[in-house]
Amino acid sequence: MCLAIPGEVVEILDDRPDLATVDVSGVRRRINIGLLGDDRPEPGEWVLIHVGFAMSTIDEQEARxxxxxxxxxGQSYADEIAALTESRID
Known part of the structure; x- marks a missing residue:
């Protein structure tokens, strides 16, 4: 099963504005925010992430x-966090 998981945007990369660093349950990874178009998140905002791409912005209450x-x-969430930990977008 593939899940979409919420992550808090930590930073937008200066040299790659289509990439952001997000924090998902203590795991920090770069994700692609290019699919959000003009609805780009700012640090501190939340996004819904699927396979390394931000699919939409969400509010903090919905994220939590x-x-x-x-x-x-349980296990599906643990598997998704493990996949996120192993993923890299450079």
Whole structure:
């Protein structure tokens, strides 16, 4: 099962404005935010991430509720965090 997971934007890369560093449950990774078009997030905002791409921006309340739900479903969430930990976008 592939899940979309919320992540908080930490920074937008100066030299690559289509990439952002996000924090997902303590794991920091670069993701592509190019699909968001003009709805680019700012640091501190939340995005919904699927396979290394931000699919949409979401508010913090929705992000925290989604994270809580994912943590409660167990192994699928753990597998998604493991995949995120192993992924790299440079």
């Amino acid at each position: 509720a989604t994270l809580e739900f994912l943590e409660n479903i």
